[in-house]
Amino acid sequence: xxxxxxxxxxxxxxxxxxxxxxxxxxxxxxxxxxxxxxxxxxxxxxxxxxxxxxxxxxxxxxxxxxxxxxxxxxxxxxxxxxxxxxxxxxxxxxxxxxxxxxxxxxxxxxxxxxxxxx
Amino acid sequence: xxxxxxxxxxxxxxxxxxxxxxxxxxxxxxxxxxxxxxxxxxxxxxxxxxxxxxxxxxxxxxxxxxxxxxxxxxxxxxxxxxxxxxxxxxxxxxxxxxxxxxxxxxxxxxxxxxxxxx
DNA sequence: TAAATTGGTTTCCTTTAGGAAACTAGTTTC
DNA sequence: GAAACTAGTTTCCTAAAGGAAACCAATTTA
Numbered sequence: 675x676x677x678x679x680x681x682x683x684x685x686x687x688x689x690x691x692x693x694x695x696x697x698x699x700x701x702x703x704x705x706x707x708x709x710x711x712x713x714x715x716x717x718x719x720x721x722x723x724x725x726x727x728x729x730x731x732x733x734x735x736x737x738x739x740x741x742x743x744x745x746x747x748x749x750x751x752x753x754x755x756x757x758x759x760x761x762x763x764x765x766x767x768x769x770x771x772x773x774x775x776x777x778x779x780x781x782x783x784x785x786x787x788x789x790x791x792x
Numbered sequence: 793x794x795x796x797x798x799x800x801x802x803x804x805x806x807x808x809x810x811x812x813x814x815x816x817x818x819x820x821x822x823x824x825x826x827x828x829x830x831x832x833x834x835x836x837x838x839x840x841x842x843x844x845x846x847x848x849x850x851x852x853x854x855x856x857x858x859x860x861x862x863x864x865x866x867x868x869x870x871x872x873x874x875x876x877x878x879x880x881x882x883x884x885x886x887x888x889x890x891x892x893x894x895x896x897x898x899x900x901x902x903x904x905x906x907x908x909x910x
Numbered sequence: 911t912a913a914a915t916t917g918g919t920t921t922c923c924t925t926t927a928g929g930a931a932a933c934t935a936g937t938t939t940c
Numbered sequence: 941g942a943a944a945c946t947a948g949t950t951t952c953c954t955a956a957a958g959g960a961a962a963c964c965a966a967t968t969t970a
Contacts, residue, residue: 687833691846693901694825694894700904702820703957707812715805721917728809732959737918747908758916758967771903775896776812782893783811786818789886790865821927839947850929855948876937876946 697775700746705731705739710769711776713749718764748772815893818864823849823857828887829894831867836882866890 701707705728712727713719719727725736740763743749748769754760765772819825823846830845831837837845843854858881861867866887872878883890 687830687845688847689902690829690833690898691826693898693905694829695822696901696905697897698820698822698825702816702822704813704816704820705958707816708809711808711812712805715808722915725917727805729806730959732961733918734920734960735958738958753917756916761917768904768907771900771907775893775900778893778896779815780808780811782889783814784807785889786886787811787814789889823928840945843947848929850931851948852930852950853928856928871947874946879947 700742700748703739705735706743707776707779709736709739709743710748710765710772711780713763713765713769714773714776718752718762720760720762724763743769818860818866821857823853824861825894825897827854827857827861828866828883828890829898831881831883831887832891832894836870836880838878838880842881861887 701710708728709724712724716723716727721736721740724740725731725733728736740749740751744751747766750764750766752762752764754762819828826846827842830842834841834845839854839858842858843849843851846854858867858869862869865884868882868884870880870882872880
């Protein structure tokens with residue numbers, strides 16, 4: 675192939691790739707999508723309930739991920755005036771925009787599992 | 793709250809969470825969705841083209857991620873009998889099932905960027 | 911009074927992710 | 941013959957992710 679052959683349609687789609695990168699910077703990792711998924715599916719959930727739902731997560735990890743999600747305005751943290759005090763985590767309006775994405779991730783996981791069993 | 797108050801709808805949705813986990817085990821990380829996105833958007837692409845499209849990726853990392861994606865049957869690797877030889881990576885039929893997911897990730901990234909600018 | 915539950919934090923540790931730079935080998939162009 | 945391009949590999953390194961266990965203060969139940 676000649677060196678200076680012009681590529682008419684240069685590969686790479688900077689806008690889309692940047693968008694993918696943005697999303698994954700916030701949400702990649704082992705637990706974040708599972709946390710959001712739980713809050714979407716189950717509604718407002720307390721710390722210990724989350725810990726039980728997310729089988730195997732360490733409290734330190736759960737605490738850290740929840741803080742990051744809160745900072746990014748995807749969830750809220752509310753201290754309830756109960757005895758003993760409980761803390762409730764809930765999805766925000768902005769977090770709700772992840773509904774379809776979480777759905778696709780879940781669907782694809784199911785599809786893929788079926789595919790590799792074959 | 794009484795200790796033994798029965799929770800009618802126990803929190804946690806094991807099936808969905810397992811599916812999310814499955815997906816993210818294959819695809820979380822900095823580059824995999826970007827690689828798949830490029831192959832979906834641009835069609836079959838050579839190693840060096842991918843390297844250029846994925847701004848900043850190290851050849852070692854690209855090589856490793858491509859191998860993992862191939863092992864999971866999401867992409868194919870084809871050595872072309874050109875001079876010099878070129879290697880073309882392409883999305884598989886199974887990889888195509890990620891179309892909607894990639895789309896959602898991209899859309900959400902754009903949405904989120906607009907949201908946080910506000 | 912002892913044990914358990916609340917929502918975490920602290921410390922220590924191992925594993926994985928990821929990047930920089932140098933290098934390889936075959937081919938081809940200058 | 942020198943340089944450049946093909947597609948990687950190798951080595952070395954740092955930073956981040958993640959887990960285990962212990963601990964904490966306040967409250968409540970047994």
